[in-house]
Amino acid sequence: MKNGEVAKILYxxxxxxxxxxxxxxxxxxxxxxxxxxxxxEDIEDIWQRGELxxxxxxxxxxxxxxxxxxxxxxxxYYEKLKKEVKINLEELNQIPSLGPKKIKLLYRxxxxxxxxxLEEAIQKHNVQKLAGFGEKTEKTLLEGxxxxxxxxxxxxxxxxxxxxxxxxxTFRAYPFIHQMEVAGSFRRGKETVGDLDFLxxxxxxxxxxxxxxxxKDVKEVLAKGTTKSSVRLSNxxxxxxxxxxxxxxxxxxxxxxxxxxxxxELRKLALSKGYTLSEYGLFTVKGKKWITxxxxxxxxxxxxxxxxxxxxxENHGEIAAAQKKKLPDLISSKDxxxxxxxxxxxxxxxxxxxxxAQKAEELELKFISFNDHFGPVGITKPLTEKRLTGYLxxxxxxxxxxxxxxxxxxxxxxxKDGTLPLPxxxxxxxxxxxxxxxxxxxxxxxxxxxxxxxxxxxxxxxILGHPTDRVLNERPPINLNLDVVFETAKKHNIFLEIxxxxxxxxxxxxxxxxxxxxxxxxxLSADAHAIGHLPYYSLGVNMARRxxxxxxxxxxxxxxxxxxxxxxx
DNA sequence: GCCGTTTTCGGCCCGACTGTTTTCAGTCG
Numbered sequence: 001m002k003n004g005e006v007a008k009i010l011y012x013x014x015x016x017x018x019x020x021x022x023x024x025x026x027x028x029x030x031x032x033x034x035x036x037x038x039x040x041e042d043i044e045d046i047w048q049r050g051e052l053x054x055x056x057x058x059x060x061x062x063x064x065x066x067x068x069x070x071x072x073x074x075x076x077y078y079e080k081l082k083k084e085v086k087i088n089l090e091e092l093n094q095i096p097s098l099g100p101k102k103i104k105l106l107y108r109x110x111x112x113x114x115x116x117x118l119e120e121a122i123q124k125h126n127v128q129k130l131a132g133f134g135e136k137t138e139k140t141l142l143e144g145x146x147x148x149x150x151x152x153x154x155x156x157x158x159x160x161x162x163x164x165x166x167x168x169x170t171f172r173a174y175p176f177i178h179q180m181e182v183a184g185s186f187r188r189g190k191e192t193v194g195d196l197d198f199l200x201x202x203x204x205x206x207x208x209x210x211x212x213x214x215x216k217d218v219k220e221v222l223a224k225g226t227t228k229s230s231v232r233l234s235n236x237x238x239x240x241x242x243x244x245x246x247x248x249x250x251x252x253x254x255x256x257x258x259x260x261x262x263x264x265e266l267r268k269l270a271l272s273k274g275y276t277l278s279e280y281g282l283f284t285v286k287g288k289k290w291i292t293x294x295x296x297x298x299x300x301x302x303x304x305x306x307x308x309x310x311x312x313x314e315n316h317g318e319i320a321a322a323q324k325k326k327l328p329d330l331i332s333s334k335d336x337x338x339x340x341x342x343x344x345x346x347x348x349x350x351x352x353x354x355x356x357a358q359k360a361e362e363l364e365l366k367f368i369s370f371n372d373h374f375g376p377v378g379i380t381k382p383l384t385e386k387r388l389t390g391y392l393x394x395x396x397x398x399x400x401x402x403x404x405x406x407x408x409x410x411x412x413x414x415x416k417d418g419t420l421p422l423p424x425x426x427x428x429x430x431x432x433x434x435x436x437x438x439x440x441x442x443x444x445x446x447x448x449x450x451x452x453x454x455x456x457x458x459x460x461x462x463i464l465g466h467p468t469d470r471v472l473n474e475r476p477p478i479n480l481n482l483d484v485v486f487e488t489a490k491k492h493n494i495f496l497e498i499x500x501x502x503x504x505x506x507x508x509x510x511x512x513x514x515x516x517x518x519x520x521x522x523x524l525s526a527d528a529h530a531i532g533h534l535p536y537y538s539l540g541v542n543m544a545r546r547x548x549x550x551x552x553x554x555x556x557x558x559x560x561x562x563x564x565x566x567x568x569x
Numbered sequence: 570g571c572c573g574t575t576t577t578c579g580g581c582c583c584g585a586c587t588g589t590t591t592t593c594a595g596t597c598g
């Protein structure tokens with residue numbers, strides 16, 4: 001799977017061309033890179049079929065370059081460009097406030113090629129002598145270097161959540177604020193956020209800006225204007241706030257929620273209909289007459305579109321679907337009747353089976369499924385064939401003590417050789433079998449795909465657990481040909497897990513959508529190891545929504561009898 | 570370099586903030 005590699009090269013080409021003041025090409029390369037990055041299919045397969053130019057944004061010339069790279073593993077055009085610039089662009093581009101124009105000037109005048117060179121030039125105070133630069137720019141760049149060196153990783157959705165709630169609560173209580181909302185990638189339900197974006201309606205913007213930039217956890221004020229400010233909290237999280245008037249709130253929300261790619265498409269669509277769209281509203285191109293902007297719904301309606309939920313706004317076909325009134329009726333947390341994949345003290349959980357089941361009942365769920373570890377996973381006390389009887393006996397006792405359905409099951413290791421450590425016959429005694437990869441994760445895509453698919457073909461399993469095995473900010477996904485895995489899962493009626501554990505969030509939304517397009521079905525889980533983890537299934541709902549899922553696609557939303565039927569081996 | 574209910578040529582989203590400027594370029598989202 002070379003999609004990522006190809007996309008990265010195209011992005012780098014775009015950056016170099018931008019540095020060379022080439023017009024328009026950079027955005028063409030970027031658009032193609034973006035499209036290739038979000039493909040569900042292996043680009044090599046598309047190339048084999050001769051369909052590279054079918055990818056939106058990929059035309060004759062980029063297709064030829066992609067083909068050359070796939071065929072030979074090299075791209076002389078890219079090598080030539082790299083030689084021309086002699087600059088470590090990837091490194092310098094990370095520094096905030098440093099773009100192509102400044103990088104070019106720094107190279108021309110001071111021979112700065114990388115962060116080290118920039119640091120030296122700053123220490124000699126040569127940077128502030130350049131035209132267009134000054135003392136402050138030099139200081140900002142030095143701080144930027146420090147920031148890159150100690151760069152915090154992306155923030156998990158759950159760690160941003162309490163900050164969002166606290167800010168909303170505080171600001172909504174101020175009498176001079178009429179409305180306050182969170183936008184950005186957080187609003188789109190992404191698994192991680194780079195920063196947080198807020199939007200407020202107020203007749204006294206200066207007061208809002210003052211309160212915002214002096215919040216108690218602010219470590220640094222990055223920008224402060226009359227209507228827009230940015231701060232960084234002591235934990236490194238950047239927060240932006242913009243104040244708008246009531247009439248602009250919808251258009252401003254739309255702009256701030258993004259994604260940028262969605263906004264660009266929406267603005268193009270507006271232009272094609274004789275309107276221009278900005279954060280201030282929808283206007284006619286001729287005469288700049290205000291049409292609407294108070295609510296997002298009005299804007300979408302005026303553009304001839306169904307309302308598009310924030311989670312769908314990734315420019316992955318939602319605008320075309322909204323034009324045809326074919327958007328999905330997305331699931332929500334209240335549609336979820338129960339949770340799969342929960343651990344207890346029988347393996348590495350910290351609460352008993354009974355405590356977990358009682359908590360689920362308290363959360364007004366209708367079922368819980370226990371799936372303690374079975375197999376050589378790296379924990380001290382996994383289930384074994386010997387202990388399985390006692391475990392099932394204990395589950396039977398719990399069933400008599402709670403008023404919800406309790407499913408028995410295991411999370412069993414997919415072994416290196418594509419088998420499971422328990423024969424199919426014994427698996428059939430369990431209600432829910434989840435098979436997951438935990439060990440021997442460094443394999444080629446071919447081997448790993450074979451390993452996972454072989455288990456799906458040979459054993460009576462119900463759910464494929466955390467399919468990519470990624471851990472956010474810690475571990476990349478395993479090598480896997482996902483399309484093949486999805487096809488196999490579909491063929492054998494195996495549900496794909498959407499694991500809501502905050503640092504897993506696996507499958508991610510974009511893959512969920514690809515699998516859904518292939519006809520797969522899904523099971524939401526919390527991967528709870530304690531009673532406090534049970535609510536994590538709602539994070540899985542975010543991913544399900546980002547993957548365009550409806551109730552019919554998600555096992556947890558079905559009636560109990562339908563679920564039991566689907567789990568029969 | 571890509572693309573087409575204006576177009577096979579001539580467009581390509583839009584505006585705020587900062588720092589350096591005496592009116593604007595660069596960067597960012």
